[in-house]
Amino acid sequence: MTTRRVFRFLDSRTGGGSVLGKALRYVFPDHWTFLFGEIAMYTFLILVATGTYLALFYEPSTAQVVYHGAYAPLRGQEMSTAYASAVDLSFEVQAGLLIRQVHHWAADVFLAAITVHLMRIFFTGAFRKPRDVNYYVGLTMLVLAVVEGYVGYSLLDDLLSGMGLAIGNAVALSVPVIGGQLGSLIWGGRFPGAPNFFGRLFFVHVFVLPILIATLMAVHLVLIATPRHTQFRGRGRGERNVLGTPMWPAYALRSLGLFFATTAVLFALGGLVQINPIWQWGPYEPWLGTNGAQPDWYLGWLIGALRLMPSFDVVIGNYTLVPNPFWGGVAFPGLIFGFLYLWPTIERRWTGDRRAHNLLDRPRDNPTRTAVGAAVFSLVATVFFAGAADRAFVQFGVPYEDQLWGYRALTVLAPIVVFFLTRALARRLRESGAHPARDSGARLVERPGAISRPTSGRS
């Protein structure tokens, strides 16, 4: 009774009744791979909530202070106000360390969820028309999220974040022709930068990028809902319908459950598993460095690229056109993201398929696409692991230089090998009808004379 009154009240003033009605009946096709995007979205909410809390304590200032706080080993040391406030937040604010660690874990999970979600979209062909525009929106969010994460952990001004900024500045300087000016603009002069640099970084981290991401996320959701969700092939499922659980009540409750589960995991991690203990790294000064420094995982592929790159600049006379960090810091990620942005167009041109698709492919249904995706992924993974070669050296004693040459060879070989292997495997699977993760292909019954069509993996 009351519900109806409330709905009528709202509808007569906003006309939202039909929208609400539709939203409640909105159909979600069930598949476990659809959860990654949701996890990313929920993680973003947690990032905003925990970040708001952190912003109440953090001070974005490079003014030097002498530390007199709770952490004894640092007492008497000169450090920036930014770093001191982050250490204080960790030791002297009740629950401060918990929230900081949850925030950091959430950032790592956010990027991981987006990445896996992207792979799901790629390998199932969900980026095809009419969802190609939304795919670009999603990719852009990934780029922004990587930058947001980097800026975020740079804010703490501990030794590791300072080293990360030094490298970031070198990458900015390495942009051909305008690099010197670009670096000077962003940093307000030469590295380590003008006193107001941290204020800028902070503003970008807590305002500019989050608003961009949130806006794109809203667009992303609208563009998901407008053509409705994609679905895998299956009984009763076609291009023109969508079969699944309606939003209310089952899906809403399930999804809310996922939200709380995600939050629970993040808070458990934040409470139990230490991450980025900045008090151990100490404050940053340009003349300080530490061995074995590793960035957050989502930048591992970039440090790998910087390390793998052979030593050369493009120099004309005494004009340095392309300084070395450009290759690993700009060209390599540019290439990978360029590929991702262009892929829908490439595939459309190459297959001539301009139709809209609402049914998903299983990876095996399109062996070439799957093989290309796997090859690119193997390239990124190789470079990523190359970034951890120093760790392997310390842990297993494999000489660093040998590893480096091995990885250089792998960046060429792995994609080729992976491409052909994956394609062959996908073709075989498609023909046999077997499911790699289930017992056998014995389920498929081929009727004589009938053309064998791939059937749903769900039974």
Added chain:
Amino acid sequence: MRNLWRWIVAGLVLRLSKKREVHREVDLPADPGAETWTAALLFAAALAGLAFVAIYAFDDADTQLLGLSIAAALALIAAALILAAVRVVPQETLEEERPRFADPYRDEENREDAVEGAALSFREGTDGVTRRRLLGAAGAAAGVGLGAAALAPLASLGPAVGDRLAASPWKAGVHLVDENDLPVKASDLEVGSFLTAFAKGADKGELATPLVVVRVKPEELELPAERADWAPEGILAFSKICTHAQCAISLFRYPLFAERSPGPALVCPCHYSTFDVLDGGERIFGPAVRPLPQLPLRIEAGELVAAGPLSGAVGASWSRVREEG
């Protein structure tokens, strides 16, 4: 009085209902003079926008002039738009039905119609305009001018490069000091050891200030001829900032068994660029390209003093990094 009011209302209703009969009343302007004026206003706006950029580029950009120029650009665009609205595009009266807050019926055909309709409405919006090209060019020019004016202030973020990226406190006679500003003595270093030093009186946070100072056996040195006297008693000083991506060089690899190991070298922990100490900082491994800048040293009363500037630019490479030194 009340009657009069009724008449007015009735008249209004009548007028409104009359309009309902006519779906679209269009009054084609065909006023080339107005079009020329619109274009002129837009071009003027472009000029005003560029004037803003020009004023901005002057060192002491005058606030009044800046404000005036950008305001002029915006006002000219506003004038052009208003003029276009009343004199250039068709004046029409159109009636639309209010949405009934219900799900509008949609199917493929309707959607095609909608697209066609939208395209048609868009085209009809400029019925009667004769100088489309001119107006288009003027609009683009105004866009460029205003865009330039909008982006120019980004340059305020940082200073022009100038010689900032090459600044260095090191020149002949500058003393080396440690973290506590105490002079660095030759006797502070043993063969195989290294320490961090700074320019006396300089800001330690400046990129070119910190040095890494190492000591090797003088007879091992293989310095180029022109640097023969840069390393008194086998003590060498290099910029501590890696020429690859500006991390601090924090490892000194000094071989204990010279026969079997590579020579003494400085290693950067970020991407493992390695610089040969004996021949004056040449790169022997890793992604760095330029050698580590070396500082010529001399010893005065047992203390280390710079005998000249650094041999090259400190920090990461950029387009003009090889023009200095």
